[in-house]
Amino acid sequence: MKKKVLALVCSAVMLFGLTACGKEAETVTDTTAPAQESKPAIDISAAKLMSDGVLNVGCEVGYPPFEDFAEDGTTPKGYDVDIITAVADKLGLKVNIINTAWDGIFAGIGVNYDVVCSAVTITPERMETMIFSTPYINNYQAVVLLADDPKEVKSFNDLDGMSIALQKETTSDILMSDYKSTGTIDIQIVANEKVTSCFTQLQNGEVDAVVVDSTVADGYINSSKDFKIVYEDQSEPEQFGIAMAPENTALQAAVNQALKELEEEGFIKETYDYWFGAAAE
């Protein structure tokens, strides 16, 4: 109900406030004018934003190393956070990260925040209801076991008969559910709200394996000796993109431009190495 009201208010603002929006955009260009000599900000005058000068980002904070809270418990940190902050910077905007539950995170685009940058895989289904930036990282599905587990896993088919922990409604979940429902393999799917729960279950011995994004797996292997990656499915690579409302193509163009510049500047590779370790590439 609340969401609906919010949505109504927002669309009203969008409809009747277009002129105002344009005006604000002008002021933005004005303020950044002095910096123009060194680095011109990307023009976002045509993009629709929820608030002026701020990029509101929906993010499920709790998916390290993509997004996680720092020791203080309130400051988000991680690969996604660095990327989206750099992108916003290019657009001359401040970043406001809004911590959101993964369930229903996409429903909030254009309602509670402008974009979702939260390790979102670009899929054909999702492209029916939203638009994506160009991919900013490649990802595979990886199988993680306890470090001392002698089992050999050379493909997902080798998971037959195991209990698999994974995060609910993620690519891992969709993929494993598909393997199970088509009868390819018989597995027990243990779906969790948080990816951290999956690793605790593996550590306690409740489950046999965790299937998770390779990037996340890399992060865990880097920080703990208890786990090992035994298989990465290179055949079905996934790409992560920043999700936006379908009508917000102007924002999409601006974000793509920013990502392109960041790629050229070497910022993306640098950030990747920082969060996932150079070895993980």
Place this chain on the structure above:
Amino acid sequence: MKKSEMKKHSGQIITAIVIIVICIILGLLKPGRETLLSMTSPEMQKMIDADASSTRKRVTVTYNSLFIINYASLSTSGANVMSERYVGFLGKVYQADEGVMKVVGQMVNYTYRMLGVGENLMHGAKLTITLTTLTVLFGVLLGTLLALGKISKKKILSKLSGAYIFFFRGTPLLIQIFVVYFTVPGIFGFAWRDLFNVNDAEAVYKGAFIAALIAFALNSGAYCAEIVRSAIQSIDKGQFEAAKALGMSYGQTMTRIIIPQSIRRMIPNVSNEFIMVLKDASLVFAISLMDITTVSKNIMTSEGSYLVFIPALVIYLVITAFFGFIFDKIEKKFSVYE
């Protein structure tokens, strides 16, 4: 008075029989699984045939049967997504890819999944009902012990019971579930699924269920303790005196005189506790179990269908009504003497 009561009862029984008979007839008339799946399009059939020799199968075949109506769907994953859906009812098969039949098909599928028909005991409505019933059962037993402890003249017992109740009522159930499932095994180096046979594929769910049941029962025990205590203290003091004058021990007085009389007084509150637990059961999502609420939320996220919440409400209401009826019967049984 009695005659009209009998009339009312026989009316209810006749209605029930008529409904059951109609359901059986409708059930017999619905097309079978083979009929539904034989509707497959040639393209889909090709995919199915290809799957037979493939290590990575692509077609998901779903078949849901709900007494009088059934639903089948075939869908593929991958780049070229195809799906076909059928609903079977009264001897006919309907295409359910769009329009009213699509909604009907969805409803059958959602209800089936929320009831957890094809699944083990730790899924959907089955989980909700088993967990809730066992929780309240153990909760009342534990609550009775705690209540006796709390009103005991032995200071230590009374203090310990008081501390227990304070602890479990003063901390959130969700955290208690986390502690039982994650923290305790982590500290003591065991896994809940170790309780079951290594070859039991469902051990992981059963283990989680046991952990959930322990957390729920420990929590409910604290709430039931207060219910039992107030019921016991509402019994006339004269009953204690009469029992004592007849030479009964404290234990005999409690088990034979006081507790049987307090049961009737606790039923309404236990019934409330039951409904609370029924709703709280959705907290099992935290340890990878899926009750009705969790299943419906999952369907909402994965299929984006808000319709799912309608059968969810109906299922909850049916459960509440059924157990309300049971509690009513128990209360009547324990108040024959009034």
Place this chain on the structure above:
Amino acid sequence: MSDQYEYILKTEHVSKRFGTLEVLKDINLSVKKGEVICIIGPSGAGKSTFLRSLNQLEKITSGKIFIRDELFLHRENDHTVDKLPREKQQELLLEMGMVFQRFNLFPHKTVLQNVCEAPIIVKKEKKEDVEKRAKELLDRVGLSEKADEYPSRLSGGQQQRVAIARALAMNPEIMLFDEPTSALDPELVGDVLKVMKELAESGMTMLCVTHEMGFAREVADRVLFMADGIIAEEGTPEEIFTSPKAERTKNFLNAVLEA
């Protein structure tokens, strides 16, 4: 069990305080087997408290209680100085049956179950034997046809007669009655008194706290008049009712008999 005792029940210097309120002051009483004693007096005199102290529903502050000449309990200043071992105490307590003002039947049990409960679970007697005796007792109090009813279906008088049968089922040597007719409608009092009278005639030792002066006069061997926690006067019914000596007794009897 030896029957060689002088007094079935005896108290020496029994006192009871509730906080600062002294309810019983130095009560001395000796009861011989077969005696029927009625305790009368204004309300608040301590009659019920005295009766309840005898079977341990109240703990006395100080004094001695003897049962069958054995020192059952000796307390001083709210501390137990001496007492019988627990099992022996329990055994002797079973020799005292009690009937309450408000009957206190077990509402969730039938009349027959009420009577049978204690002999079966406390004395571990055989169910068949107890039921046979219970039916005889119910017959004696005139309620054999109510055996399978619940107490709530019975009148107050009937309930009190069941309560008497329940106490008798334990085969006590002495019966304590705590104002057994005070909670009854006047027309129901007669039946209960009739049962009590028959009981007295059968040789039962009885201690009755009562307001039924007619009953006391007719049935009692001895009448105690209690006021302000002491036994103010004691004597045969004849002495108390026709020529009371104490001023208080006179006033009380005048007030009661006028009404």
